[in-house]
Amino acid sequence: MDKIVVQGAGPLDGEVKISGAKNSALPILISSLLVDGTLTLSNVPHLQDITTTMGLLSHLGVQMQIDENMHIAADSSAVDQIRAPYELVKTMRASILVLGPLLARMGHAEVSLPGGCAIGSRPVNLHIKGLEAMGAKVIIEDGYIKATCKRLQGARMFMDIVSVTGTENLMMAASLAQGVSVIENAAREPEIVDLANCLNAMGAKVSGAGTDEITIEGVDSLHSASHRVIADRIETGTYLVAGAATRGRVKALNTEPKYLEAVLNKLEEAGCDLDVGDDYIEVNMHGRQPKAVSLRTAPHPAFPTDMQAQFVTMNALSQGTGTVVETIFENRFMHVHELQRMGAEIQLEGNTAVVTGRERLQAAPVMATDLRASASLVIAGLMADGPTIIDRIYHIDRGYECIEEKFAGLGANIKRIPSHLWEREKSRYLSN
Ligand code: EPZ
Numbered sequence: 001m002d003k004i005v006v007q008g009a010g011p012l013d014g015e016v017k018i019s020g021a022k023n024s025a026l027p028i029l030i031s032s033l034l035v036d037g038t039l040t041l042s043n044v045p046h047l048q049d050i051t052t053t054m055g056l057l058s059h060l061g062v063q064m065q066i067d068e069n070m071h072i073a074a075d076s077s078a079v080d081q082i083r084a085p086y087e088l089v090k091t092m093r094a095s096i097l098v099l100g101p102l103l104a105r106m107g108h109a110e111v112s113l114p115g116g117c118a119i120g121s122r123p124v125n126l127h128i129k130g131l132e133a134m135g136a137k138v139i140i141e142d143g144y145i146k147a148t149c150k151r152l153q154g155a156r157m158f159m160d161i162v163s164v165t166g167t168e169n170l171m172m173a174a175s176l177a178q179g180v181s182v183i184e185n186a187a188r189e190p191e192i193v194d195l196a197n198c199l200n201a202m203g204a205k206v207s208g209a210g211t212d213e214i215t216i217e218g219v220d221s222l223h224s225a226s227h228r229v230i231a232d233r234i235e236t237g238t239y240l241v242a243g244a245a246t247r248g249r250v251k252a253l254n255t256e257p258k259y260l261e262a263v264l265n266k267l268e269e270a271g272c273d274l275d276v277g278d279d280y281i282e283v284n285m286h287g288r289q290p291k292a293v294s295l296r297t298a299p300h301p302a303f304p305t306d307m308q309a310q311f312v313t314m315n316a317l318s319q320g321t322g323t324v325v326e327t328i329f330e331n332r333f334m335h336v337h338e339l340q341r342m343g344a345e346i347q348l349e350g351n352t353a354v355v356t357g358r359e360r361l362q363a364a365p366v367m368a369t370d371l372r373a374s375a376s377l378v379i380a381g382l383m384a385d386g387p388t389i390i391d392r393i394y395h396i397d398r399g400y401e402c403i404e405e406k407f408a409g410l411g412a413n414i415k416r417i418p419s420h421l422w423e424r425e426k427s428r429y430l431s432n
Pocket of ligand 1: 094120305
């Protein structure tokens with residue numbers, strides 16, 4: 001497997017262009033299944049998860065075209081498959097998002113249960129419960145969710161737990177149902193709003209996205225449309241935290257500050273100077289060590305769980321002690337064990353990490369365990385003496401476009417070592 005080697009150096013200093021949001025592009029790409037025509041997308045990030053999704057959609061009969069600028073045209077007029085196989089679904093949990101659109105468009109869908117995930121059990125019971133409320137007959141057989149319904153009926157659905165993809169799946173299914181649906185206790189993430197805007201561009205009638213109650217008036221069909229995917233707020237936050245943790249200056253361009261209020265508040269609390277414009281955010285620490293902050297993850301607009309690992313790393317390099325509570329997923333502290341190998345002082349107590357900062361960390365071979373944890377290990381490596389070797393970086397490639405180029409553009413000493421060159425190169429990085 002490829003590895004990333006990060007050599008600790010001085011503060012980051014520079015600008016970084018933010019890509020389109022992974023967690024917006026995935027549901028929006030999949031919503032093309034609803035259209036009896038073509039959905040054209042721009043600002044789609046060049047990520048492994050996007051490639052995986054395009055493979056799944058092609059398998060279902062969607063004609064995909066992509067150009068060198070990552071403009072994607074997805075033509076679903078000839079969709080003729082209703083089964084999303086395990087081999088494709090197991091590599092990306094978000095594949096569950098084809099369940100609602102396939103059922104709504106084709107009257108039948110068979111989607112492999114996503115299976116386990118490193119950060120938690122991640123059930124999909126709320127997705128199924130909502131579809132049943134709209135009249136679907138759903139059975140679980142041979143590891144597949146098999147759903148049937150000639151035409152979904154509008155229904156009122158209460159989400160017992162706030163679920164991002166649960167809300168997205170049901171919003172897409174309801175857009176072609178007969179009658180009006182209401183999703184209560186809906187997720188409020190910006191990616192939900194982006195999907196709703198795209199659905200409405202196709203002729204759907206979705207209102208209330210971004211609030212905890214979304215109303216969808218079903219229509220008989222959806223037509224071709226074009227849509228530009230919003231900026232990635234988590235990629236933005238990741239680079240801003242890297243700037244703060246290295247006591248430097250990072251300006252994130254082509255981004256949307258209003259999506260990151262909770263994160264920006266915590267960066268200010270850590271002592272960052274912030275300059276916020278219409279489409280940029282600059283963090284400047286002026287060489288100062290950040291102050292440790294305490295936080296608690298929760299559904300948007302509260303502090304996002306996808307930024308938790310990055311802040312644990314920043315706390316490990318700050319003055320004082322910060323307490324980080326993870327309330328969304330039951331196992332999202334795997335980066336802690338890797339950071340401890342680098343000398344980080346972290347006490348884990350259930351869903352709480354108590355982090356005591358220090359000046360620097362020690363370089364070490366570490367292992368990426370999930371997407372956001374991997375990015376936090378890169379940040380840690382930037383403030384460690386010597387080469388930090390990060391293994392299993394396929395996690396990173398799922399969600400961060402050109403991560404080594406973007407960090408190098410900020411002054412980081414970072415390189416990717418392809419697996420076939422590792423045996424030759426490793427002596428340069430491994431102390432015996
Ligand atoms: C989305 O995952 C994101 N993924 C995740 O980002 C993000 O961490 C998460 O939302 C929370 O913000 C995409 O958008 C593709 P949930 P999702 O359903 O929708 C429980 C990343 O790094 N739950 O909001 O799968 C669940 O177990 C990824 O980009 C049920 O119990 O998360 C969790 O505890 C990681 N039953 C909570 O809800 C269900 O049917 C929130 O999960 C569904 C969810």
